Amino acid sequence: MTAIDTPITEDHSAEHDVPAKLYGLIGEFDNVTDIIAAANTAREAGYKKMDVHSPFPIHGIDDAIGIKQTILPWIVLFMGLSGMTTGLLLTTYTMADWLPQPGFVPENFEGYTFLISGKPLVSLAAFIPVIFELTIMFSAYTAVFAMFLLNKLPLLSNPLLKSERFRRATDDRFFLAIDARDGSFDAHKTADLLRNMHGCLAVELIDDD
Amino acid sequence: MAHGPKTIEEADKTPIGASAWPAWRTCVVIAIVGTVLLATALVSKNPGVVGGGLPRLAFAYLVGYCFFLAVTIGALALVLLTTLFRAGWVVAVRRVPETFAANFVWVGVLGLPIILMGFLDSEGQVYPWAMSQKNLEAQIHEAHHLLEPHDGHDEAHGDTNPTAHVQPVADDGHGHALDPASDGLHALTGQPMGAAYPDEDEAARAIQRANYVGLLGYMLDKKRWNGAIEGDALVPVGKGMVVPWYDPFFYAVRIVLYFVVLSAMGMFLWKCSVKQDASADPALTTRREWWAPPMTVLFALGITFLAFDVMMSLDPAWYSTMFGVIFFANSFLAGIATTILVCLALQKKGFLKIVSVDHYHDLGKLLFAFTFFWGYVSFSQFMLIWYASLPETTYWFELRGATTVPTAPQAGSGWQWMILVLLFGHLIVPFGFLLSRHVKRNLTLLSIAAVWMLLMVYLDLFWYIMPQYRSPAVTFGLPEIGAVLAVGGVVFALFFGRFRQHAPVPHNDPRMHESAALDTSAWAPIYH
Numbered sequence: 001m002t003a004i005d006t007p008i009t010e011d012h013s014a015e016h017d018v019p020a021k022l023y024g025l026i027g028e029f030d031n032v033t034d035i036i037a038a039a040n041t042a043r044e045a046g047y048k049k050m051d052v053h054s055p056f057p058i059h060g061i062d063d064a065i066g067i068k069q070t071i072l073p074w075i076v077l078f079m080g081l082s083g084m085t086t087g088l089l090l091t092t093y094t095m096a097d098w099l100p101q102p103g104f105v106p107e108n109f110e111g112y113t114f115l116i117s118g119k120p121l122v123s124l125a126a127f128i129p130v131i132f133e134l135t136i137m138f139s140a141y142t143a144v145f146a147m148f149l150l151n152k153l154p155l156l157s158n159p160l161l162k163s164e165r166f167r168r169a170t171d172d173r174f175f176l177a178i179d180a181r182d183g184s185f186d187a188h189k190t191a192d193l194l195r196n197m198h199g200c201l202a203v204e205l206i207d208d209d
Numbered sequence: 210m211a212h213g214p215k216t217i218e219e220a221d222k223t224p225i226g227a228s229a230w231p232a233w234r235t236c237v238v239i240a241i242v243g244t245v246l247l248a249t250a251l252v253s254k255n256p257g258v259v260g261g262g263l264p265r266l267a268f269a270y271l272v273g274y275c276f277f278l279a280v281t282i283g284a285l286a287l288v289l290l291t292t293l294f295r296a297g298w299v300v301a302v303r304r305v306p307e308t309f310a311a312n313f314v315w316v317g318v319l320g321l322p323i324i325l326m327g328f329l330d331s332e333g334q335v336y337p338w339a340m341s342q343k344n345l346e347a348q349i350h351e352a353h354h355l356l357e358p359h360d361g362h363d364e365a366h367g368d369t370n371p372t373a374h375v376q377p378v379a380d381d382g383h384g385h386a387l388d389p390a391s392d393g394l395h396a397l398t399g400q401p402m403g404a405a406y407p408d409e410d411e412a413a414r415a416i417q418r419a420n421y422v423g424l425l426g427y428m429l430d431k432k433r434w435n436g437a438i439e440g441d442a443l444v445p446v447g448k449g450m451v452v453p454w455y456d457p458f459f460y461a462v463r464i465v466l467y468f469v470v471l472s473a474m475g476m477f478l479w480k481c482s483v484k485q486d487a488s489a490d491p492a493l494t495t496r497r498e499w500w501a502p503p504m505t506v507l508f509a510l511g512i513t514f515l516a517f518d519v520m521m522s523l524d525p526a527w528y529s530t531m532f533g534v535i536f537f538a539n540s541f542l543a544g545i546a547t548t549i550l551v552c553l554a555l556q557k558k559g560f561l562k563i564v565s566v567d568h569y570h571d572l573g574k575l576l577f578a579f580t581f582f583w584g585y586v587s588f589s590q591f592m593l594i595w596y597a598s599l600p601e602t603t604y605w606f607e608l609r610g611a612t613t614v615p616t617a618p619q620a621g622s623g624w625q626w627m628i629l630v631l632l633f634g635h636l637i638v639p640f641g642f643l644l645s646r647h648v649k650r651n652l653t654l655l656s657i658a659a660v661w662m663l664l665m666v667y668l669d670l671f672w673y674i675m676p677q678y679r680s681p682a683v684t685f686g687l688p689e690i691g692a693v694l695a696v697g698g699v700v701f702a703l704f705f706g707r708f709r710q711h712a713p714v715p716h717n718d719p720r721m722h723e724s725a726a727l728d729t730s731a732w733a734p735i736y737h
Binding site: 059060062063077117118119125126128129 | 588591592595596597598644726728730
């Protein structure tokens with residue numbers, strides 16, 4: 001039997017020497033019902049910076065952890081509208097002969113005034129594909145890269161991965177991780193809270209160095 | 210757990226039975242009222258709020274009919290595509306679109322007048338291709354006289370418009386040229402053609418009509434097809450095919466074939482589903498899913514050609530390969546919107562307890578997606594025709610007001626506002642409105658969006674069909690409203706008649722638990 005199979009064998013938080021640089025505490029559970037109840041308890045106790053790690057997505061976990069709605073859609077909307085404006089300005093400016101041509105713009109970039117199949121120089125219908133594609137391009141790239149930024153990716157290493165016990169988060173265990181940066185965090189009290197939760201198998205202190 | 214899988218209540222497993230009668234009765238009353246309103250087309254010959262005679266009746270019926278054809282096709286598409294993708298979420302609401310799709314055969318019966326028009330409409334008032342050869346020749350003859358210069362400018366004609374006689378693309382069989390492009394241009398540049406008309410607009414309109422008849426004569430002349438016109442080497446094979454394609458008998462066979470195939474699909478999907486209510490046999494689901502791919506191919510071909518034959522052939526000289534796709538986009542929107550509204554109405558009466566806001570959210574997503582899809586394909590059709598600027602295709606948009614060319618007042622001026630309503634009302638406004646998930650999860654706002662999209666689908670079909678009856682004037686009145694009520698009343702009465710007999714939820718579907726546990730509320734988790 002390995003150490004991680006044994007329920008509550010080593011409990012670092014009980015020791016008096018709490019490391020100076022602390023990442024947080026993790027509590028181990030072995031089923032979905034307990035982890036959701038645990039997340040609810042922690043949220044009701046006032047913790048905000050916490051996360052649940054599980055081998056598979058859990059319905060309703062967002063509400064239990066109290067995850068705020070992401071601002072990603074607003075960023076994408078803003079960038080989509082920017083793309084639309086860019087497309088409109090680009091097509092109009094490159095085709096028009098009546099827009100202001102400021103001195104700093106090289107002559108090569110001024111209105112081309114191409115006459116195409118007898119259409120007016122500024123024909124919105126002809127510009128729509130360009131505007132559409134730029135809108136899509138701005139939104140799609142923003143959606144991907146803003147998601148990276150919001151998730152603080154790429155993250156090459158996470159202190160949680162140093163824990164032997166935590167490896168089972170990809171297999172058959174559920175972990176509630178409470179961040180040390182949380183305002184209500186106190187190594188001893190938080191450890192007690194986790195330990196007293198229903199179904200908690202182990203509590204482990206994760207140091208951050 | 211915050212969202213545990215719900216258990217299916219007994220009410221969702223028992224047929225709603227007699228509770229459907231009030232709804233059924235209302236539908237029948239609406240259908241009768243609608244028929245009376247539709248018949249007001251016959252009270253006079255002048256098309257206004259009422260009146261207009263048989264052609265008005267036929268066109269009003271055609272718009273109303275195509276609208277509910279779209280609803281039924283959309284319902285079939287929803288069931289077919291979710292079966293194809295083996296979607297679990299849809300099971301809770303599936304019985305509603307399934308029942309609409311099972312009634313496809315009755316929608317086919319309602320379409321019988323359209324087949325009859327092919328045989329009886331010898332003046333070509335609805336379908337120009339149904340015109341008899343005698344009437345066609347008479348019309349061409351008349352058009353020829355209109356296009357002929359009235360004051361002996363024959364020589365000048367040759368000088369100013371040298372192409373007119375070099376390549377006679379249309380010929381009335383008497384050696385006179387009827388070139389739609391050059392003569393139309395000629396007329397609009399101020400030559401004395403059509404001088405018999407005091408009003409310039411009137412004259413231009415008459416000439417446009419005459420040019421169009423020339424184009425029709427060129428395509429529909431049976432003598433040409435039979436090779437009876439000597440030295441006529443100019444008919445390209447594809448365009449000559451118009452004549453045999455629109456043989457009334459072949460037309461009837463095709464329409465029947467489409468409806469047989471589509472009805473069989475609707476009936477098969479529904480039958481498998483209701484059999485499963487009793488037997489709970491997962492093999493029935495497997496069988497549906499095995500047939501889904503070939504059925505999807507047949508479905509795509511069937512509705513595309515149905516749209517070509519029923520709607521696009523109102524103008525046999527015009528063609529667009531995008532037409533069927535746009536009709537599909539409209540149909541799917543109508544099917545989704547109807548499913549949302551019928552489910553909400555049933556829930557209000559206490560049925561479909563298993564359906565939650567998550568299902569509406571998913572239906573709302575499809576409504577949103579296909580709003581944009583409609584805009585995408587409609588704009589593609591417009592842009593290609595606008596860019597290519599071929600007179601044989603652009604006149605179709607001119608007739609419908611989608612033009613800024615100065616000659617437009619002669620063509621579709623009355624319809625100009627409608628193209629803007631469609632652009633904003635069918636695409637931009639609902640796109641912005643349905644973009645937010647809060648709207649899709651708010652059932653009041655979602656039902657407003659569904660009603661609005663149904664209106665817009667109707668308007669789009671109206672915009673496709675009605676200008677063939679009359680343009681630049683817009684004809685809308687009691688017969689049009691009556692047709693919607695009449696066909697809608699029958700379609701919904703048939704829906705309730707079928708829906709009441711079986712459980713409102715396909716509770717024994719092997720994917721039922723998946724649908725019952727559906728939760729689309731989660732945000733993408735982000736750990737700050």
